[in-house]
Amino acid sequence: MSTELAAASADAERPEQEAQAISRRHRRHRLETLRAVALGAGFPVLLVLLWDRAVAMTGTRLIPSPHQVAVMMYDFSFGGVYDDAFSGTILIHVWKSAQRVYGGFFLAALIGIPLGMMIGRVRTLRQLLDPTISLLRPIPVTAWLPLSMIFFGLGPNAAIFLVFLGAFYPILLNTTFGVRSIDPRLFEAASMLGCTGTAMFRQIVLPASLPAVFNGLRIAHGFAWILIVVGEMTGVPTGLGSVVMDGRTLSRTDLVITGMIVIGACGFVTDRIIVVISNRLLRWSPQHLE
Amino acid sequence: MSNEPRPIILTIRGVTKRFAVGDDEVEALAPVDLTIPQGEFVCLIGASGCGKSTLLRIIAGFEEPTSGSASIYGKAITGPGSDRGMVFQDYALFPWMTVRENISFGLRQRRLPSEEITRTTDEFVKMVGLGRFAERYPGQLSGGMKQRVAIARVLANNANILLMDEPFGALDALTREQLQRELLQIWARTGVTAIFVTHSVEEAVLLADRVLVMSAGPGRIDSDSRIDLARPRDVSSPEFNALRRDIGRRLTSHLVPSQSETNLHNSTVD
Numbered sequence: 185m186s187t188e189l190a191a192a193s194a195d196a197e198r199p200e201q202e203a204q205a206i207s208r209r210h211r212r213h214r215l216e217t218l219r220a221v222a223l224g225a226g227f228p229v230l231l232v233l234l235w236d237r238a239v240a241m242t243g244t245r246l247i248p249s250p251h252q253v254a255v256m257m258y259d260f261s262f263g264g265v266y267d268d269a270f271s272g273t274i275l276i277h278v279w280k281s282a283q284r285v286y287g288g289f290f291l292a293a294l295i296g297i298p299l300g301m302m303i304g305r306v307r308t309l310r311q312l313l314d315p316t317i318s319l320l321r322p323i324p325v326t327a328w329l330p331l332s333m334i335f336f337g338l339g340p341n342a343a344i345f346l347v348f349l350g351a352f353y354p355i356l357l358n359t360t361f362g363v364r365s366i367d368p369r370l371f372e373a374a375s376m377l378g379c380t381g382t383a384m385f386r387q388i389v390l391p392a393s394l395p396a397v398f399n400g401l402r403i404a405h406g407f408a409w410i411l412i413v414v415g416e417m418t419g420v421p422t423g424l425g426s427v428v429m430d431g432r433t434l435s436r437t438d439l440v441i442t443g444m445i446v447i448g449a450c451g452f453v454t455d456r457i458i459v460v461i462s463n464r465l466l467r468w469s470p471q472h473l474e
Numbered sequence: 475m476s477n478e479p480r481p482i483i484l485t486i487r488g489v490t491k492r493f494a495v496g497d498d499e500v501e502a503l504a505p506v507d508l509t510i511p512q513g514e515f516v517c518l519i520g521a522s523g524c525g526k527s528t529l530l531r532i533i534a535g536f537e538e539p540t541s542g543s544a545s546i547y548g549k550a551i552t553g554p555g556s557d558r559g560m561v562f563q564d565y566a567l568f569p570w571m572t573v574r575e576n577i578s579f580g581l582r583q584r585r586l587p588s589e590e591i592t593r594t595t596d597e598f599v600k601m602v603g604l605g606r607f608a609e610r611y612p613g614q615l616s617g618g619m620k621q622r623v624a625i626a627r628v629l630a631n632n633a634n635i636l637l638m639d640e641p642f643g644a645l646d647a648l649t650r651e652q653l654q655r656e657l658l659q660i661w662a663r664t665g666v667t668a669i670f671v672t673h674s675v676e677e678a679v680l681l682a683d684r685v686l687v688m689s690a691g692p693g694r695i696d697s698d699s700r701i702d703l704a705r706p707r708d709v710s711s712p713e714f715n716a717l718r719r720d721i722g723r724r725l726t727s728h729l730v731p732s733q734s735e736t737n738l739h740n741s742t743v744d
Contacts, residue, residue, distance in 0.1 A: 369566035372536050376554040377580035377631055391570040468570040468611040 248438040256438040257445065270427065270439060277443075278450060281412050281423040284340055288347025288415075289408040296355030296404075297397060301389055303356075304363025317356070325350045326414055333418055343415030343423070350411040351404035358403070362396025363389055395469050398462040405458055409451035424450070480511040481547070483635065483667050484533065488542035490692075491528050501692035502528045505542060508686070508695065512634075515661055515668045517678035517685045519725060525693020526671045530637050533669065534560045546635070556580055559628020561638040565620040567612040573623050574599060574608045580631025598630040601660065618649035625657070629664060636661075638670045642677070654680060658705060675722045679714060680707055687724045697724045 232250050239249045248256075259265035263272030303310050325346055336342040366389065374388045416425025424447050431439030491503040503525040510516055518526040531537040532544055535554040544551045546558070567576050578595040586594075599608050602622035612620055621641055628636060642650040658681065661668055672678050678685045679701055687697045699721060707714055 367566065369562055369564065370568065372534075372554065372560065373562070373566040373568070373627075374579075376534060376536075376556065376558065376560055377627070378556045378583035379579070383583070388568070391568075394570070466570075468572075468613060470569075470613040 246437065248441065252438050253441045253445070256442045260439075260442050260446075270430075274446065277422055277424050277427055278446065280340075280420075281416070281425065281447075282450070284343045284415055284423065285347055285408045285412055287340075287344040288349075288411075289351050289405060291344070291348045292351035292355050292404060292408075293401060296352050296400070297359050300356045300359025300397075300400075301363050301385065301393065304360040304393070305385075305389060310360075317353075321353050321357075325411055329414065329418065338419040340420055342418040343412070343420060343425075346415040346418075347408045347411045350407040354403040354407065355397070355400040358396045358400025359393060362393030362399075365396070366392045395466055395471070398458070398466065402455065402458055402462070405455060406451065409447060409454075412447065480513055482509050483512040484508070484510040484544070484546060484669075485548070486529075486533075486542070486544045489529070489532060489539040489544055490541045491525070491532065491537065492540045503532075503539075504692040504694045506693075506695055510667060510669070512667055513665050515658075515681055515683045516670065517682035518669065518671045518688060519673070519675065519678045519685060519721070520688030520693075521690060521725075523693070524688040524690040526688050527639055528693065529688075530560075530639055530669060530671050533635070534558055534637050536560075556584075556631045557633060558635045558637055559631065559633030561621065561624045561628065561636065561641045563640045563643050565612070565617075565624050567620055567623055567627075569612050572609050572611055573604055573615070576612070576623050577626045577630050579627060594630055598626040601629075601663075602626040602656070616649070617645050618653055621645065621653060622656070625660065629660070629666065634666055636666050636668045636670075638668065640671055640673065643673065650677075655706075657681070662705075675718055675725060676709065679703075679717050679721060680709060685721055687721065699724070 236250045239247055255265055259271050261272065261274045265271070303313055328346060328349055329342075332342040332345045336345055370388055370392060371384065374384060379387055412423065413425035413428055416423040417429055420426055424443050428440050428443035428447075431437065431443060486506055486508040488505040488507060489503060490501070490505050493500045493502055506525075506529060518529065520526050528537060532539050533551065535551050535558065551558075568579065571579065574595055577598050578591050581591045581594055599605055602625060604619060604622060604626070607615060607619060612623065615623070624641070625636070642653055645653065654677065657668075660666075668681075670678075670681060682701050685699050685701060686695050687699075688694065689696045699717075701717060703711075703713055703717070
C-alpha cells in the first residue's frame, strides 16, 4: 500500500519539480551565456592589442598597424579617405561573393542531401558510388582550379564550381552517416504503423538524420567561405577574394587584412544564422534542448 | 470471465527459425505450435536465447519463419501490419515528434479526416494520462511516460494484438508496478490480445491469463499454464506464491546447472 502511495505522489510531484528545475537551469544558462560572450569577445581584443604592440616594437613596414587597417576598413565601407577604386565598395564585393558562396553551397546541399540519403539507405548505390567518392574526396579543391577554368571559363561559374566541390563532400558524408546511424527499431516502428516506401523517406529518414545533416551543412558552409578566395582567383573583377588578391598584387597589406576581416565576419554572421535555424528545427534533439 | 469460447486470433503452426552466424547456423526456434484466443493475456517467459523475442518478432512480421506459418484470423502474416503493435523495451519513439504526434502517427498514415485523428489522439493521450505532456518531445519524458506513449501509439492505431518485448525491463520498480496496473486496466477496457515477453516470473503471474515457459537450445515452448487468479491479484497471497513457485520451478528445471552450482554441489559432497 505504501509503495502505491509513494508511486502516485512521486508522479504527481514530478511536473512541479521539473518546472523548478527548468527555471533554475534557465538562470544558470543566462549567466553562462554572459560569461561565454565576455570571454569570446575578450580574446580578439587581446589579439589586436598584441598585434598593435608587436608592429610598434618591431617598427616593421610590411605589416600595417590595427589603426591603419581600421582606416582602410572605414574607406572600404564608406569611402572619403583614399578615394580609389576600393573606396565605399564593400557592399558590391560582399554581394558578389555571397552569390558565389551560396550558389555553390546550395547546389552542394541540393545534390548532397538527397544523394547522401539514398547512399545511406540503398546498398547497391553505396557499393556503386562509395569507392569513387573516396577516391575523389582527397583531391584538394585548388587542384581543380585549372580544370574548372577550362570547364567554365573565366568568371563566376568557375568560382561557384569550386565552392560546390568543397561543400559537397562534408554534406554528402554527414548525411550518409546520419542515415546509417538511424536506430533500425524506428523503421520497424514506422512500418508496423503503416508507413512504407517513399513516405518512410520523408517521415523517418529525413527527420531522423537531420542532426547529422545540419552538422554537414555547418562544416560545408565554413568551407564555402574558405574557398571563396580560391574561387575568385579565377579572374573575376569583384568579390572579397578578388579584393584580397588585388591587395596582394598592389602590395597593399592593409587592404588584404581588411578583406580577410570582412570574409571572417561574413562567415561568422551566416554561421550564427545556420545555428539559429538548426536549433529551431532540432528543438526535439536531446543535445539541442534548452 | 465468460465461459463461451472466444475466436482464435493467432495460430502458429510448426514455426522454426534458423539464423546464420558466420559459417554456422543457429536454430533459434524448434517447431513451435501455438494458438491464442482473442482477448487473452499471454506471457512468454524464459532464459536469454530461448527464442521468445524471435517468436514475438515473427508474429510482428519483422522476421520471416524459416518454415511453418503464422496467421491472424487465418490470414498468413507476410510483414508488419497495423493490426499488430509492438512495444519495444527501448521505446522506439520518434524523437522529433511530440507525444501527440507520436500517438497520431499511425492514424496520419491512413489519411483519416483530421477531426477524427484529433479526437482519437485526444482519447488515447488521456487514456495513458499524458494530457499535460502532450506537446513534449520524448527526450523530455521519463522512461515510464515514454512507454505509455509507445502503448498508446499502437492502440490508437487499432492494433488488436499488443506485442510487448520486455517493455518494463528498463524501468525502476515503482514505475514498473504502476505501469503493470495501468496496462491491465487498458487491456480490460480495450479487450486487446496481449503477448508479453518477460524475464520475471512475478510479472508473468501478475499479468497473464496464461504463462508459456520457453527453453533454449533450440527454443521451444515447454509448458503452458493457466493463471486463474481473480484480478487485481495480491502478490502476497498464498495462491499467488504457489503459482510463482510452480512457474519458477518449470523455468529453472530446464536450465543447465551453472558452473558455480556444480562446484557448490561437489564441495558439499567433499
